[in-house]
Amino acid sequence: MFAVLTPARKLIARLTILFSALLLAACEPISLGPVGGNSGQTIDPAAPVAVALLVPRGSGNSGDDLLAKNFENAARLAISDLEGVKVDLRVYGTAGNPARAQEAGLQAVAEGAKIIIGPLYAESANAVAVAVAPKNVNVLSFSNNTTIAGGNLFVLGPTYQNSADRLVQFAARNGKKRILVAHDNNVAGQVGAQAIEQAIAGSGVQLAGKVGYELSQQGVVAAAPNIVQAARAGSADALFLTANTAGALPLLTQMLPEQGLSSATTQYIGLSRWDIPAQVLELPGVQGGWFALPDPNMTARFQSRYNVAFGGAPHPLAGLAYDGIAAIGALVKSGRDNALTTAGLTQKAGFQGVNGILRLRPNGTNERGLAVAQIKDKQVVVIDPAPRAFGGAGF
Numbered sequence: 001m002f003a004v005l006t007p008a009r010k011l012i013a014r015l016t017i018l019f020s021a022l023l024l025a026a027c028e029p030i031s032l033g034p035v036g037g038n039s040g041q042t043i044d045p046a047a048p049v050a051v052a053l054l055v056p057r058g059s060g061n062s063g064d065d066l067l068a069k070n071f072e073n074a075a076r077l078a079i080s081d082l083e084g085v086k087v088d089l090r091v092y093g094t095a096g097n098p099a100r101a102q103e104a105g106l107q108a109v110a111e112g113a114k115i116i117i118g119p120l121y122a123e124s125a126n127a128v129a130v131a132v133a134p135k136n137v138n139v140l141s142f143s144n145n146t147t148i149a150g151g152n153l154f155v156l157g158p159t160y161q162n163s164a165d166r167l168v169q170f171a172a173r174n175g176k177k178r179i180l181v182a183h184d185n186n187v188a189g190q191v192g193a194q195a196i197e198q199a200i201a202g203s204g205v206q207l208a209g210k211v212g213y214e215l216s217q218q219g220v221v222a223a224a225p226n227i228v229q230a231a232r233a234g235s236a237d238a239l240f241l242t243a244n245t246a247g248a249l250p251l252l253t254q255m256l257p258e259q260g261l262s263s264a265t266t267q268y269i270g271l272s273r274w275d276i277p278a279q280v281l282e283l284p285g286v287q288g289g290w291f292a293l294p295d296p297n298m299t300a301r302f303q304s305r306y307n308v309a310f311g312g313a314p315h316p317l318a319g320l321a322y323d324g325i326a327a328i329g330a331l332v333k334s335g336r337d338n339a340l341t342t343a344g345l346t347q348k349a350g351f352q353g354v355n356g357i358l359r360l361r362p363n364g365t366n367e368r369g370l371a372v373a374q375i376k377d378k379q380v381v382v383i384d385p386a387p388r389a390f391g392g393a394g395f
Contacts, residue, residue: 040138040152040341041114045332048086049340052108053321054101054118054128057093064096067120070318071142073310074354075117078325085329094119098127109135115340116140117324120317122148129153138340140324140360142317147191149364154345156320156358158368160195160271163292164240166370167269168199170290170384171238176267178208180236182227182252184243185212185219192242192271208234213248220248224255231261244272245280253285263288274375276316281378292370294355295386302354323353327360348390356386 043049053075055068072091079087092108094101101124105116109132116132116139119125125141126148132139133152141148144157171179179200183193193210200207209230213223231239239261243249253268263285270291274280302322306314330351331339338344342362350359350367357369372384 039136039343040338040345041136042337043114043332043340045335045337045339048088049328049332050088050090050112050114051325051328052105052113052116052118053089053091054094054104054108054116054124055091056096056120056124058100059094059096061096067315067317068093070315071118071120071321074306074314074318074321075325077306077309078322078329081326082329083333085332087325087329087332089325094124096121096124098124101125102127102131104128105132105139106135109137113137115328117321117328118142125153125155138342138345140327140345142320146365151364152342154360154364155366156323157317158294158370159365160192161198161365162368162370163271164192164195164199166292166372167240167271167290168196168203168205170372171267171269172203172205176205176238178206178234178236179238179240179269180208180227180231180234180266181210181240182223182242183210183212184215184248186215189215189242196240196242196271208236215247217251220251221255224252224259227252227256228259228261231266236266238267238269240269240271242271245274245276249274249286250280250283253283253289257285275373275380281375281380286375287378289375290372290383293373293380295369295371296373296380296382298353298386299355319354323351323355323358326353327351327358350390357388357390359390 053072055071056064057068075089079089090108090111090113092104094104101119105128108116116128116137118141119128120142122143122145125139125143129139129152138152140154140156142157143155144159146155146159149155181193181196183189197207211223211227211230213219241249241252243252268289270289273293274286274289274291280286302319303313331344336344345360346362350357359367361367369387371382371386373380374383
């Protein structure tokens with residue numbers, strides 16, 4: 001990561017260390033393409049359902065092992081909450097490696113797994129899905145990388161499109177007419193910018209322009225006056241930033257107000273979470289900014305239950321494993337033998353996850369009910385609650 005100017009310089013080093021764990025599932029998109037289609041396994045709803053959980057255990061990386069344990073804990077917590085549904089959970093380590101993940105997926109299917117939850121990393125998830133597609137098995141990956149989604153591969157991770165759609169709709173309802181997009185010139189930044197543009201299309205809001213920058217101190221410093229100029233030239237009343245707290249966000253939100261473009265006059269909107277880690281809330285430049293996040297009340301409830309059960313706070317990604325089991329349980333409880341087929345997984349009503357409502361889409365991506373938050377006086381304030389059902393406000 002790059003050095004930044006005072007007062008952001010000291011903070012960014014701490015943010016990079018604290019935030020790095022959250023980036024494990026947010027690897028840069030890999031152009032592997034969607035895998036071949038299938039329909040998924042049929043089941044006997046009255047019998048225990050064999051579910052494989054693929055976790056990044058065994059890589060030699062302590063972060064992977066911590067995540068693996070958290071995923072398994074959350075999955076078992078979800079199983080304990082199922083009423084009238086029996087899940088036979090089998091856990092397999094992937095070592096965070098595509099080849100090992102593929103071997104684990106094939107072993108799981110050979111041992112009777114009807115569906116696979118995991119793995120985490122995009123390349124591994126794609127490898128598993130390709131291998132088990134001929135076996136007619138669906139995969140619910142922890143990845144948020146939509147470029148691998150499709151066929152028998154679904155992504156459970158929160159996506160850029162989820163956040164962009166939610167925030168653009170909220171901006172439109174609150175009188176914002178012209179949004180300028182500023183994005184990192186890396187793959188993640190470009191994919192994020194595309195998600196924002198897609199959200200803007202047909203929303204009633206206009207794109208006021210786009211400004212890219214290299215992800216370095218020099219790149220951000222050089223881009224700041226260009227962003228300010230583009231905002232004025234495009235009469236932008238909102239600035240949508242793809243930058244995250246471990247990257248350019250601290251420096252950008254310091255420099256832009258210094259050059260005359262502040263959230264007091266142009267609404268700042270963030271594609272990523274601006275509240276993790278908590279030190280970000282101390283930055284003057286992020287005050288007033290909007291970002292999307294899962295339902296805070298439901299998230300707090302899950303964290304409390306996990307802490308009681310396992311004696312510590314869950315990793316922020318742990319809830320994805322709970323969501324996968326909860327979705328499977330809800331579908332099996334319906335009593336239909338096609339519960340785990342593509343048609344069952346993509347039923348429109350969706351599911352109740354630990355962080356709010358979610359549903360899987362036929363293209364392998366997902367939709368999640370998100371809240372809109374604003375940073376006020378160094379605190380996170382929810383200004384538009386997460387929707388509790390699909391089809392209403394927020395979608």
